[in-house]
Amino acid sequence: MSDLVLExxxxxxxxxxxxxxxxxxxxxxxxxxxxAAAVELIEKFQRLQQSHHMMRMQGHELTDEQLSEVYALEDQMMENHHIREFAEIQDQFQKFLNEVNERISEGIEGKPKEQHNCAACGPYS
Structure with missing residues (x-):
């Protein structure tokens, strides 16, 4: 039976x-x-994330200035239409995968999960 499940x-x-x-x-x-501009922004953001992660691992809190730098870079990234379009479609795809997981859970549990539609959770929480 487990072979069939894996198949x-x-x-x-x-x-x-x-x-x-x-x-x-x-x-x-x-x-x-x-x-190239999108790749440069992404790499800059990843370097910034790594730097901040290392700081937190060493027990340091991020300053308001550092947080502002992150938010400003995120805004700059979303101004690039290729990054924005990818982020939007990636979000839609993740929602699709969440729906797939819900259906798998429904199959396991034998009943649909209660759905609600609050702004914070989305329709499939």
């Missing part, structure tokens, strides 16, 4: 990879990575 999981993974949502996300990612 079906592989089949599900292939179906997801063939989905339009996944294909669009990969297209947006490729467009973003082909944009």
């Amino acid at each position: 079906k999981a592989l089949e599900l993974g292939k179906l997801i990879a063939d989905s339009e949502k996944y294909k669009i996300m990969r297209e947006k990612e490729a467009a973003m990575m082909a944009d």
